[in-house]
Amino acid sequence: MASMSGKEKSVEIQPELILNIHYGAARSKILQTAVELGIFTHINEGQTSVEKISRVLGSNHRAIRIFLDALVGMGVLAKARGAYKLTAESKQFLVRGESQYLGQFLTGTGIAQDGWQHLTHAVKKGRQISEFAEVGHRTTFFKELVKGIFPTSFASGVILGKKLGVGKTLKAQKILDLGCGAAPWSIAMAMADQASKVVAVDFPEILEIAQAHVKRFHVNRQFEWRPGDFHEVKFEKGTYDLVILGHILHGEGELPSKKLIKRAHECLKPGGKLLIAEFIANDLKSGPELPFLFAINMLLYTDGGDVFTTKDLKRWLGLCGFKKTSALAVQYPVTVMVGTK
Ligand SMILES: C[S@@+](CC[C@H](N)C(=O)[O-])C[C@H]1O[C@@H](n2cnc3c(N)ncnc32)[C@H](O)[C@@H]1O
Incomplete structure (x- = not known):
């Protein structure tokens, strides 16, 4: 068969993938703006037409129609006979006041953060944005982040508790939550097992948020x-049933992660479990996409952070003395690696 000419090739190969990637930034911005304007909340309260939403927002029909149709095109709204409706996802995650509301996460910590402007620099220089290395900056970031990720981590914690049998086969657990943030994982465990006791560790400013x-x-x-x-706080050795590392290791990188896993091993009773929640890449490090997008955050904001594979985590757990390991799926896109001492 004759080889394809340059002209034929250009028709057969379409730029769909490239253009879709390019418009990814537009999607992110549109979703953030919709959350900021409370579009999903207004629709949930019955403001389902262009006219009604224009009135509520004090805007005009053209702007609101264009904006709502973009949300329909993106699949976060549906439309029938001129009325806009929520989809299952927007109802669960984008209506203010819902227990799994992601609005704070999307507006406070979305991809359109300032740091992404410096990506070329970070890739070329091979290191994080310098101002983020300052402790004050990091604490300000975590104060926003931990509130934003609470709903998803809490939902994952509830699923994890059920899968492990917390409150049923695992009772009166002594739990250590390292880098607890707003304490979503340990609150879920404490609710499932009212006889459990939690020791929660984080920086003082973050513990105030956890306490609330x-x-x-x-x-x-x-x-x-x-x-x-x-890395430094003293813990009682051999006394804990569960140690939680919820979204911690990616920010640490390989060596500090191994040290933390070793510390966790020392704190656990024989038979106790270390629970590591992460966005995990496949063992070939070729997919899925989300962990790799997330790893860019680590390049921008940390000096050694990364995403890891199940194979990496299993190997580290084995090296640190854990006898058994398994992987549990919780809420998308999180996996929890369980190491049993
Ligand atoms: C990504 S957040 C995860 C919070 C929570 N575990 C969750 O899954 O929602 C990381 C948390 O680790 C805390 N952290 C980071 N480095 C720490 C350190 N060296 N010592 C104590 N806490 C730390 C941060 O303050 C932040 O609350």
């Missing part, structure tokens, strides 16, 4: 607070 969440879920009497750096 713990009160909101009425589990404060089960919590003890240990402010400080999780």
Whole structure:
């Protein structure tokens, strides 16, 4: 067969992939703006037409029609006979006040953050944006982040608790939550097992946020607070049933992660479990896409952070003395690696 001419090739190969990637930034911005304007919340409250939403927002029909149709095109709204409706996903994750509301995460910590402007520099220089190395900047970032990711981590914690049998086969657990953030994982465990006790570790400013969440879920009497750096704070050896590392290792990189896993091993009782929640890449490091997009955050904001594979984590757990390992799927896109001492 004669080889394809340059002209034929250019017709057969379409630029769909490239253009779709290019418009990814537009999607992210449109979704953030919709959340900021409370579009999904207004529709949930019955403002389902262009006229009604224009009135609520004090805007004009053209702007609102163009904007709502973009959300339909993106698949986060549906439209029938001129009325706009929520989809299953927008109803669950984008309506203000819903328990799994992602709005704070999308507006406070989305991809359109300032740091992404510096990506070329970070790739060429091979290191993080310098201002993010400052402790003050990092704490400000984490204060926003931990509130934003609470709903998804909490939902994952509830699923994980059920899969592990917390409150059923695992009762009166002593739990250590390292880098607890707003404490989503340990609050879920404490609610499932009311006889459990949690020791929560993070920087003092972040523990204040955790304390507010713990009160909101009425589990404060089960919590003890240990402010400080999780690499340095002293822990009781051989006493814990569960140690949680929720979205911690990617920010640390390989060596510090191994040290933390070793510390966790020392704290656990025989038979105790280390729970590592991460966005995990396949063992060939060829997919899925999301962990790799997330790894760019690590390039921009950390000096050694990365995403890892199940194989990496299993090997590290084995090296640190864990006898058994398994992987549990929780809420998309998170996997929890379980290491049993
Ligand atoms: C990505 S957030 C995860 C929060 C929570 N575990 C979750 O899954 O939602 C990382 C948390 O680790 C905390 N952290 C980072 N480095 C730390 C360190 N060296 N010592 C104590 N906490 C740390 C941050 O303050 C932040 O709360």
